[in-house]
Amino acid sequence: MTLLDDSIHTRSAPADRPPLDRFDVWTDEMVDAAGIPLHDVPFVSVGGGMGSFVTVDYLRVAGGVPASDIRVLSNLSHPWQTYEHLTRVSQLPRQKRIRSDSASRPDNLWGFPSFAIQEAVARKSVKPLLQVLFEPVFADFYTPELDMVLKGIEREAHRIGYWDMLVQGEVRMVRRRAGGGYFTILENADGRTAFRSRDVHLAVGYAGLRFLPDMQAFRTKLNDFHHVVNGYEDHEHVYEVLRRRPGTVLVRGGGIVTSAVLERLITDRLKYGSQTQIVQLFRTYYDGRHGSHMWSRRPGRNGFAYQGFNYPKSAWGGQLKARMRRLEGSARAEVYDEIGGTTTAWRRHWQRNLAKARKGGWYHTVGGTIQDMRLDGDQMVARIQHAGGVNDLRVDYVIDCTGLDGDVSRHEVLKDLLQHSGATQNPLGRLDVERSFEVRGAGSGIGRVYATGAASFGGYFPGVDTFLGLQISAQEVMDDVARRGYCRRMGAGRSIAQWFKWANGRPV
Amino acid sequence: MVPTLAGRIQTRLFLLAVIGGLVTAALTPILPVDGPLGDRYQATFVVLAAVAVLGIGWELIYHFLMQWRWEKDWPTLFGLLTLVPEGIVVWLLATRDLVPGLPGPVPTEAFTIHFVLVWLAVWLVANGPMRVPFIHWRFRGGRLL
Numbered sequence: 001m002t003l004l005d006d007s008i009h010t011r012s013a014p015a016d017r018p019p020l021d022r023f024d025v026w027t028d029e030m031v032d033a034a035g036i037p038l039h040d041v042p043f044v045s046v047g048g049g050m051g052s053f054v055t056v057d058y059l060r061v062a063g064g065v066p067a068s069d070i071r072v073l074s075n076l077s078h079p080w081q082t083y084e085h086l087t088r089v090s091q092l093p094r095q096k097r098i099r100s101d102s103a104s105r106p107d108n109l110w111g112f113p114s115f116a117i118q119e120a121v122a123r124k125s126v127k128p129l130l131q132v133l134f135e136p137v138f139a140d141f142y143t144p145e146l147d148m149v150l151k152g153i154e155r156e157a158h159r160i161g162y163w164d165m166l167v168q169g170e171v172r173m174v175r176r177r178a179g180g181g182y183f184t185i186l187e188n189a190d191g192r193t194a195f196r197s198r199d200v201h202l203a204v205g206y207a208g209l210r211f212l213p214d215m216q217a218f219r220t221k222l223n224d225f226h227h228v229v230n231g232y233e234d235h236e237h238v239y240e241v242l243r244r245r246p247g248t249v250l251v252r253g254g255g256i257v258t259s260a261v262l263e264r265l266i267t268d269r270l271k272y273g274s275q276t277q278i279v280q281l282f283r284t285y286y287d288g289r290h291g292s293h294m295w296s297r298r299p300g301r302n303g304f305a306y307q308g309f310n311y312p313k314s315a316w317g318g319q320l321k322a323r324m325r326r327l328e329g330s331a332r333a334e335v336y337d338e339i340g341g342t343t344t345a346w347r348r349h350w351q352r353n354l355a356k357a358r359k360g361g362w363y364h365t366v367g368g369t370i371q372d373m374r375l376d377g378d379q380m381v382a383r384i385q386h387a388g389g390v391n392d393l394r395v396d397y398v399i400d401c402t403g404l405d406g407d408v409s410r411h412e413v414l415k416d417l418l419q420h421s422g423a424t425q426n427p428l429g430r431l432d433v434e435r436s437f438e439v440r441g442a443g444s445g446i447g448r449v450y451a452t453g454a455a456s457f458g459g460y461f462p463g464v465d466t467f468l469g470l471q472i473s474a475q476e477v478m479d480d481v482a483r484r485g486y487c488r489r490m491g492a493g494r495s496i497a498q499w500f501k502w503a504n505g506r507p508v
Numbered sequence: 509m510v511p512t513l514a515g516r517i518q519t520r521l522f523l524l525a526v527i528g529g530l531v532t533a534a535l536t537p538i539l540p541v542d543g544p545l546g547d548r549y550q551a552t553f554v555v556l557a558a559v560a561v562l563g564i565g566w567e568l569i570y571h572f573l574m575q576w577r578w579e580k581d582w583p584t585l586f587g588l589l590t591l592v593p594e595g596i597v598v599w600l601l602a603t604r605d606l607v608p609g610l611p612g613p614v615p616t617e618a619f620t621i622h623f624v625l626v627w628l629a630v631w632l633v634a635n636g637p638m639r640v641p642f643i644h645w646r647f648r649g650g651r652l653l
Binding site: 136 | 509648
C-alpha cells in the first residue's frame with residue numbers, strides 16, 4: 001500500500017485559503033456562512049470527459065434518471081474534447097482507426113449494432129463484416145474510424161440532454177456533508193458554487209503527460225520543449241522540420257502511440273521523400289512469445305509486445321475479468337504485473353511499412369534506457385545504456401511515447417479527496433475502489449463517491465481506461481445506485497424498448 | 509462476448525432452447541422428411557436436445573483450447589466453424605440409433621438443413637442481438653444467472 005505523506009494527519013491550511021477548506025466535513029451552515037451559492041442535485045459527475053459521458057448515459061438510459069437529477073461539472077465544452085485532442089496530437093486524426101473493438105461503443109450501451117455493421121451499411125460493403133468474421137486469425141482486428149465514434153457520441157449526447165446537465169467551470173474539491181452526501185465546489189466566472197448532492201462520480205482522467213525523469217530533467221534544465229516532445233502533446237513541428245531536411249529522430253516506447261508516430265515518420269519518408277533516420281528505443285525488448293506459463297504467453301517480435309487492444313480481450317467480460325474480481329491485494333497486483341507492460345496492435349499495413357524501413361536501413365531498434373541527454377549544437381546527444389554497453393547517439397529530436405500520468409496524488413480534486421475525505425490508494429497507487437467503483441472510505445451517510453476511468457486502475461476490474469471499460473464501470477455504478485434504491489433497474493423488456501428509442505434517435 | 513466456461517454453457521443452453529426451439533418449431537413442417545408431424549417434431553427436438561447435451565462436453569474442450577490463446581477469447585469464426593465437428597458427431601450418433609428418443613431413422617438431408625439453420629441462427633443472435641435484452645450478459649462472460 002502506498003502511504004500518503006504525513007501532512008494528511010498534520011495538515012494546516014495556508015493563511016490565504018478560505019477557512020472552509022480546512023474542514024473535512026462541512027455543514028450546510030458553514031457553506032451558507034461562507035457566502036457560497038448552493039445548488040441541490042442528487043448526482044454530480046466531475047470530469048466531463050468520456051468517463052462522465054458514459055456514466056451519465058448509463059444512468060439516463062438504463063437507470064431512468066432524469067437529466068434534472070444529474071449535473072456534470074467540467075472545464076470541457078463537450079465530452080470528447082480531451083480525447084480528440086490526445087488522439088489528434090498522437091497521430092490519430094478523425095479519419096484513422098482507433099484501437100477499439102467493433103462492439104465497444106460509448107454511444108450505445110448494448111454495443112449493437114456494432115461499428116462494423118454501421119460501417120458496412122454506410123458504405124454498402126460487406127468488408128467490415130468479413131473482417132469481424134475473420135479477425136484476428138485471418139485478418140487484423142476490426143477497429144472503427146475515430147470520426148464515426150465521435151459522431152456517435154455527439155448524437156447520443158444530444159439524445160440524453162447532455163448539455164442540459166453540463167455546468168462549466170473548474171472543480172476545486174469534493175467534501176463530505178454533515179448528515180450525509182457531499183458538497184462539490186465549482187469555480188467559474190461567476191465565482192464559487194457549491195453543488196450539494198447525494199452522490200458524486202469522479203472521472204477526471206489523467207493528471208497530465210508523463211515524462212520519464214531523464215526527459216523531465218532535460219526539459220526543465222535547458223528549458224527546451226522543442227527537441228524533446230511527448231507523443232501526447234502537439235509536436236507537428238518535428239514532422240515539418242524532418243520533411244524539409246534530413247535528421248535523426250529517437251522514438252521512445254513500444255505502445256500504440258509509438259506505432260502511430262512510426263507510421264507517420266515512415267509514411268512521410270515513403271510519400272514525401274524525407275530522409276529521416278529512425279531509432280526506436282524499447283525499455284523492454286521482446287523478441288518472441290513471452291510469459292511465465294504456457295497458458296499466458298503474449299506474442300512479441302522485433303521489440304514489440306503484441307496485443308489486439310489495451311488489455312487481453314478477456315479483461316472486458318471473459319475469464320480474466322472474472323478472475324480479477326475475486327483477487328485481493330498482492331495477488332491482484334501480481335496479475336496486473338502479468339498482463340502489464342506496453343503493447344501495440346499487430347496490423348498488417350504497419351508491419352509492411354516497418355519491414356520496408358528496416359530493409360532500407362533507416363529504421364533501427366534498440367533495447368535499453370537513456371542515462372543522460374545533452375544539447376550539442378543543434379543536435380542532442382543521448383547516452384543509451386543497452387545490453388552491449390553504453391553508446392552515445394546524436395539525434396535531432398526525441399519523441400517520448402511512454403504515456404500519460406496516472407498519479408492520483410498529482411490531481412487537485414483526487415489529492416483533496418485523499419487528504420480530507422477518507423479515500424485511500426490501492427496497491428498500484430490509484431484510488432482504492434470497491435467492485436461497484438465506490439471509493440472506499442469516502443462514504444458519507446446515504447451518499448457515495450464513485451470513481452471510474454484511469455483513477456480507479458488497479459482495482460477489481462483491469463480495463464478501466466478504455467471505452468468498454470468505462471461502460472462496464474458505468475454499469476457497476478448504476479447497479480449500485482439501483483441497489484441503494486435511487487434509480488431503476490433495466491430488465492429485458494425496458495432494455496429492448498430503450499434500444500428501439502436509441503435506434504430511432506428518440507430522446508431517452 | 510468473450511466467454512467464461514459457465515457463460516459458454518449457459519449461453520448455449522439458453523440460445524438452443526429459445527432460438528433453436530423457435531427455428532425448429534418453424535422449420536420442422538417443411539423439412540424433406542416423411543412421417544406424421546408429431547414424429548417429425550419429436551425427431552427434430554430430440555436432435556436439438558442432443559446438440560445441447562453433447563454441447564456441454566464440447567464447451568469443456570473449447571474452454572481448454574482457449575487457454576492457449578493469450579487473449580483468452582473465442583473468435584467469431586471459431587463459433588461458426590465448430591458446427592462442422594459438432595454436426596458430424598450428432599449425425600453419427602443419430603444415424604447409428606445412439607440418440608435415445610428418436611422415432612425413426614434420421615435422413616441426412618433433413619438433418620443437415622435443420623442443424624445448419626439452427627446453428628446459424630444461434631450464432632448470429634449470440635454475436636449481437638443477444639446484447640439488446642441482456643445488458644449484463646457480455647460483461648459476465650456469457651452468464652445469464
